[in-house]
Amino acid sequence: MLPRINIPHCCHECRYLKLLKRSGRGHDSTQLASQTLPGECALLCPACPHPNINLPDGWEDEPPETQYIHGLNLALDCNFRLKQKKVSNEKADPGLNKGCAYIVEDIAFRKFLEGHANEVEPKSTCSQHDTMNLADIRPGQGYAALGVGTVECARHNSKRPNTVCDIQKGERYCNMSYIIVMSLLFNFLKFFLISYDIACQWYICLMERLISISQGCVLLNPETVVRFVVPKFHLPAHIPACCNRFAFMLTPGAGLGNGKAPEHGWGESNPLGPSTQEMGPGSRRDTLDGHFGDYNWRKIVKLGAFLSSTWCFMTCKMTTATSDVAEHVIAHQELEVSLQSEQVASWQEAVKAWEKDPSKPNPYEMVVKTPTQAAIQKQLAEEEAKALEEGKNFSLTDEVSPSSLTASGIDLEFEQYVFSLHPL
Template sequence: MDCYDESLYCKQYMVDSHARTPFHRIEHWTEARFFARVSLKALGLRIQLGHDLGRTCLNPSRAKGDAFVIIDATGIHEVGLNFCDCQTKQPMTVQLLQRGLFPSTVTNPQTAATFHLLDLFQMLSMEGQVSAFEFYKSITRLTDKTQLDPPRDRYAQFLRMSREWRHLLQLKRSARGHHPDGAEGTQPGELAVLCPACPQPGINLPNEIDGHDSWWHALFIGIDANFRLKRKNVSNDILDPGLSRGWGYFVEDTAYQAHVTSDETPIEKSSCVSHKAVNDADKRPAKGLVVNGVGTVECTRHDFKRLLSVGDLRYGERYVNMDYIFFSSIKTVASKIPRIIASYNIACQWHINLWRRMDSLPTHLQYTAAQDSITTLVPKFHLPAHISTCQSRFSFNYTLGVGRTDREAPERGWDYLNPAANQTKEMGPGSRRELLEDLMGDRNWKKTIGMGNTLLRRMKEAVPECSTHTENHRELEAQIEEATITEWRTMVEIWKSDRSKPNPYMVETTALSQDAIRLHLSDLEAATLASGTLVMLHDEMTPSMFVSTGVDLEQQQHQLLVSLRGLGQHATDHQRLAVVNRANTLRTRITNFYDVQKLYCPAAFVLVSQANSTNEASSNVTEDVARLALCLPSSFKTASGCSTELREIEWQLRYAQAHDALNDIRAGLHLRVSVFRHKDRFDRGQRALTRAMGNISRVQARIDEAIQHYCIAYAALQILSRFVQHDGIWRGELAELKSEDIRGLGVVEMDNSEGHHTISWIWRTAGVAEAAGTDTDLHSSLRLEWCKSQARALRWSEEVSLLKEEMRRVLAFLTWQAAWWEGQVGQRDLPELITEGLDAYARRQADMRIRLAASFAAKWASVPAFLSLHNPLDTAGSDSRSTDV
């Protein structure tokens, strides 16, 4: 059934022809006139072990050879084995291994699996996350789909063989068979696959590191925890201790658990937002679980799992666990790497007492290098969840020498481990760690062989991005006085050396937002309400709530008009229904607002009636809702008709509304410029251009809405300022918004030359900068834009330099590793046949690294020419000098 031949043969020919393929499935023609399964053993085939097929064993009758079971990819077979029993015989296990059969035990084995089967299962478990049970059931079904004559159950033996196979391959690929000390001499972490692009002391780092270039040789690592990789309480370390004892990616579990269980330090209170990782640090496992998840440390630039960097979490993401695996991961390079960039989702909290907690760690994990050699940051995706202070202080975007990767590698790294969660949660501790380590090693190896394409792709992205952002930054600097740039550059340098100084990457606002103003007004009313002096004409709505509600209704009316205009002629009933429902809800709210308005501002009732009667009723009653007059205090042009208190409240709200609108306009203009530049430089073809124009339209709609809000707020401020006592500073902050004022930074007017180009007042106005500045002082938002622009250009410049250095390190690592494998030749004094096999394997591994390095070098051959287009930002602290590739 498995031969490439459909002819019928006699019994004897079938036996003779399958001497070298003894695990094919055979069917024979029965007296009942149909084909039925029959074993080669039943036909008389016997497998001779210990001798070549052409030789006859002098004494082939070895015990239990007739009751042997072989598990192969074609099924589970009972075979007849002739073990050699000559004077020169080898042990039964050796005889089986010489024929590609892996024995289930080392003493009188009765079951074996073919190497091909074990290799196939390992590959399916890594690529398809196939469990051992699923794989074994598939083999049994291939043997007999009807289960009328099921094969002998060998599932337990298969589990044991597959575990030993994984472990032996790890030892083999780490050259433990070549080392005189063998497997027992394996050192911690020695079975891990190292990242060739990371700095590896003594391998791909220069012997002497220039202090100016030390940032090139930083190690980037990320810390994270995964709570999907749980484990049920189904076994223990005594029953299932595992074959590897801290030799790969997991830390040695005995010492690790002894440390984490002895530490009873309470969890520190968060000074940032309420992070779940901090709050749930002491969360106990659910019923029936003994492990909640795993903590890990990864190389964040290349997505490699680091050696001795994984540990089980019995509770939550406790610092005692994460500290242990962090210092375990870096202990081999701690004193040899000039800088370590450590990213963690809660780095702002974790780093606070890190060095005090380190003192409680075992001596061999103590960090002996300077503490300032470790920089702690927060990954980019997680950073917006932090408070504003943390967002700038722990940002990769504003840190020197970190390039442009996002440091979210630990999150992406779980995609190849999480699918195995269903099977690992049912395993014992040893078998679970071995499976996860096998998956980690396979992932690292695939990343290694893909390093040529990965670094080339990143370089192709980094060079044009660097040129683009450098050019944009230079265009921005051309509009600013040199003295101002020097002042800002000094401010940035001071902040980088001392984070307690004013942060140039944060906007120092003097104008409060609408929400802040409303909170302030509510606090004042709460105080007067407590003292009994607040005059409330409505049981549930205070004066500030009344005015705030009117401002909100005004914005909702504008949004309703926008939605109506966006319906078009062929809108669906579902789209029209949504707009009509919004209009009906808004009409109800306006009616309720009128009822309160009669109490706080009776004169407004007359104005409302007159305005609504003069407005021509349209044929669309839904649109009429958006045109209902609200008559807020700014509607009164004379001193009578409205109290000063209500006017003061609206003035403050309108003042905040104007600044909020200006912020939205500036953000929209900056985004519009970026979208236009990307479209002009990169988008080609109808599909790409259509998508780009759609993005531009959406951005423009946001800008138009912000402009409308600003114009309404500014008109109200002009009227209210006649009746409320405020200084004239706000007129220096806000001005009438004209069409020519609405332009982004770096955009030149069509009717002005570059020499006469000026920056719109919206980028120079006070309100985000110091309110007391003169007309020539640039707004702090312009300073913020300059700082961010410089940071973007610097990070891309650094990325190119880091990629060049990483390419050099990869080739140096592979060259070293090839020489290392060559050095394994002749290491052991063993019989000639074994030594010959060991030496051949070492030479093969060396040749593999040489060819891999050659293929990378060929792919990167065009990089020097490509780098001729490199346009770095040559700024203090960033070096654009080339590195030979």
């Protein structure tokens, strides 16, 4: 009788051995597999800036105005479809990767969470986002994790080493701060653009949280420039002040990004949810690591074909853009001539000051307060009372004043509009 073979365990071990082999760790005589560094087996995005790999000599001396050329664009997001049920434990199902690829090392991560178990998320000064409102709720019954959080390359939509962690309650600040630190291990770039749905709230005490995690984080370097933005799709849900300060289109170095790179990748990993939620903790982490690695690998090998297929299209777009430069420059100059030169100069100085230091007054923020309907009615009533004192009466009847008639007309128009949307 043949011995019984545990197929899932064989697949688990085979996947781990292939991971070591493909990352050059299979026959390393100087370093054991257990000594693999965090994220060493992850595939790096070839288009992201990597010092000593694809950056030119002297990139550190780039002027502040053009530092974004050698900057790193990151995007944070969570996926609540990749849950994990309480079906096993670490003793019965330990992981093999142990933080050497995309998911953070579990023991250190759990120890970090223990120190923030009773931490309460601060109240929002922006809109009441579900991301924040659900951060302090209890996890679902029978679930060890409600999903995963990640930090990805925002421009090229690639998973980064050591940037995926479990989410126990919701998008808690401590979880997301931990993976941003892990994402920037051994990184010493000087410009970072970070996109997050609630960046307007998350960034407020971020530096204090980073110090508690790792004082060597590159974001704590005084020479590092960090700009925070909100994805374009989520920005309209924020208050007007956030819409101006955290907009991609108004942030230097942001380009035409949208900050939704992680959600593009969730479309491929979501089908794994029904399967991985039934796995033990170790098998689930290693399985997700394998799929994330495959996702990066397919993007890398298809990058050349993608660039070749879109080269003609991009060339046409570039030709059109360069040919229209003169037209736009002339239109802009004509607009400036029609304005007062002193006013234009003050606007330019305000924009430059804000782009250099976002804490300065935002020149794009509207300072004119729009009066309410009640305030206008009060003003009209005061003017009518003053006119009556002077012996002037513009009322059609003694029972209805002009302001009351106008207000009734506005209310009637609104009721007609509502009726047109919901007819009987």
